[in-house]
Amino acid sequence: MISKLISAARISEVQELLNQYEKIVIVTHVSPDGDAIGSSLALYHYLIDSGNDVTVIVPNSFPDFLSWLNGAKDILIFEKYPDFAQRLIDEAELIFCLDFNIPKRIGAMASFVEASDAKKILIDHHPYPTDFCDVVISHPEISSTSELIFNLICRLGDFELMSKDSAEAIYTGMMTDTGAFTYNSNSAQIYYIIGELLKKGIDKDRIYSNVYHSYSIDRYRMLGYVLSEKMKVYPEFKTALITLTNEEQQRYNAKKGDTEGFANLPLNIKDIIFSVFLREDGNMIKISLRSQGTFPANKFSAECFNGGGHLNAAGGEFYGSLNEAVEIFEKKLPEYKSLLGLNN
Ligand code: 5GP
């Protein structure tokens, strides 16, 4: 049985807005990942199939390993077509905000979304959402926004209407936000949902392969380089750090998404519970933090880099040099000794 996770009150608010409006825009966060694109396309297919006029708008481009999803070609990239995207946001009657909790996470689109007269519905699983939507469906205890979309469609009474395209997108988001069901994935409901998605005809092995067996030769060699040359281990803190410069990424012809998953790599090492990945991204440093157990990656990110995220997967942006970012991290690390389960 599908859980009653989303309250009946929220479901009827969404139902009412859907009865009233059909010009819909779906937005999600910068550098969209599998859950951002998966949840957006899942909802997109459902709303299109229900007769609405829908556009998914993302702030910037998404990785190639998501481009096989049906509907991916129709996603509008704000950075490429800002005027057109802005017009759609202005004219929308309803905006769904998926997989982010604060307007800042949609970058330059934020001011337009906030200024739009459209009714706004937030569907998200990041802690501490700010108050920028009319309807808020926020469940930090759920491992992916895509799972929330499955729940929503079912609770609206439309499981029958859910297409295979929508089911594939949901599975992709659930899979990528749990590292292919290796973390944040102990809820029985996840496996109930997977069973239901399989009934829609999805090929979960093919989806895994499309997403994870998709390395270019350059990307795979960069991975080897990073592991052998760029990983610093701090055994006394059960922590590891990977850094990567612009020049190094250019050397391996790195494209958007090519460093996806690198932040998780050090957690494969026995006893490492905190992994920090600092990557030059143009003029800023992209921060990716991963942890195991109760170590709060999001707290660390907020304190050091004004970022945020989940307990075990967090991120941020730092405007300064890579060396400065490393210094900030190394200075802070000892303060976290007790949270790392180490005696002071
Ligand atoms: P990733 O390392 O995959 O980019 O991000 C992991 C998680 O950290 C995301 O799901 C998101 O919750 C959070 N995150 C990433 N970048 C930022 C950021 O710049 N600011 C905030 N507040 N959270 C971020």
Ligand code: MN
């Ligand atoms: Mn997510």
